[in-house]
Amino acid sequence: MKKAQIVVTGGAGFIGSNLVEALNQRGEDQIIIVDHLKEGNKWKNLLDLKFLDYIEKDEFLEKIEKGYFKEVSAIIHLGACSNTTVKDLQFLYLNNYKYSQKLALFSLENNIQFIYASSAATYGEGSLGFSDDETLLPKLKPLNPYGFSKHLFDLWLYYNGLLNKVVGLKYFNVFGEKEFHKGEMRSVVLKAYEQIKKEEKVKLFKSYNPDYQDGEQLRDFIYVKDAVEVTLFFLENPQIKGIFNVGTGKARSFKDLVLAIFSALNIPPNIEYIEMPEYLKKQYQYFTQADITKLRKAGYNKPMWELEDAVKNYVTYLEKNYTFFYG
Secondary structure, eight states: OOOOOEEEETTTSHHHHHHHHHHHHTTOOOEEEEEOOOSSSGGGGGTTOOOSEEEEHHHHHHHHHTTTTTTOSEEEEOOSOOOTTOOOHHHHIIIIIIHHHHHHHHHHHTTOEEEEEEEGGGGTTOTTOOOOOGGGGGGOOOSSHHHHHHHHHHHHHHHTTOTTTSEEEEEOEEEOSSOGGGGGGSOHHHHHHHHHHHHSOEEEEOOOSTTSOTTOOEEOEEEHHHHHHHHHHHHHOTTOOEEEEESOSOOEEHHHHHHHHHHHHTOOOOEEEEOOOHHHHTTOOSBOOOOOHHHHHTTOOOOOOOHHHHHHHHHHHHHHHHHHHHO
């Protein structure tokens, strides 16, 4: 019997390429990758992956509008502009909102499982907490256009009564393998690793909130391997629907994170606190921590990687692969 095909948009990207790799490890190779490679080294993420076809994102949209791909079993929609500093709302509207809308409608019309990436950026500065209770969606106030574009799609599904037919995943601060292409949006782990290798010190932003000391700003850092495992849990349990946080449920400080990198490299810690750019001050989150109660109640019971173990594993990978991806 022929295996059902799975579409992964953003499949050459960070979480997407890790997801395809994990699918391959589970024996799945009937995968259609949809992405937009442009310039740069993102194409290297596709090496060693097994997949049926690679299709550019606009071409994929044209094909589904012509009736192709109605037989696929699932669309995992991770493709988006994830740059939190982009100000072009028209671009974000078309790329993150309308594109997602078209894929969701296509999936629902053809009884195709639809899993999509939302974002913790939708929570804004966190004054309402970080609960994935769907009834709280209308109250959220994202801090930047990217977060708004993701929030807009969540709201569209919510107001149209579609959240019980799809799965939305609010990824928190994901770090790990295959993020080299992300430029300024690469994780603090990768940026700090590069600084340490170059200068044997790390620069972190000062705090401008009296409740937080320099370096004590908190994030829910989640290893990409965990983000992928959670995503696959929903793929493998298509009866579960709704919007879910994808984090560890345990906030850690930037200082903790950086100390773990120094430790993994066996280099004495050296942290310098620097001024934050003005444009960031207005949209800066001092605390994020996923409430993963709903995820656990849905049946996902695997333990998350501890920060220090995840950082050590990732740094080991960087030591082996950094030159290849930037060569």
